Amino acid sequence: MFVNSRTREMISNLKGRISKALTFSKKLSEEEKLILGGIYNSIDEIILWDKKLTKNKATRFKNILKEYVNLIEDSDKLYIKKHITPILKKVLEQEWVNE
Secondary structure, eight states: OOSSHHHHHHHHHHHHHHHHHHHTGGGSOHHHHHHHHHHHHHHHHHHHOOSOOOHHHHHHHHHHHHHHHHHHTTOOOHHIIIIIHHHHHHHHHSOOOOO
16 A cells, blocks of 8 residues: 555554544644544545555545645644644655555
């Protein structure tokens, strides 16, 4: 699916951190919950994609995630700033597929 295991590991790590943040949902605004939930669902879709991940499909997923980054990067929550946004940006910089 992915070009290397490091990319898949980073995506899985990001999913875990988002899951952790969502467990503290009382401390998150409704907007933050929706954004983190959207990122989580997008990652699930990427991981569970049962067909070959093409360059086009990877680009579409990355564009969705970029939109979420734009929405969440100004969060004032320390956990989001330190543990989610930086990894999300690294994931977006990675090559996902060879083509």
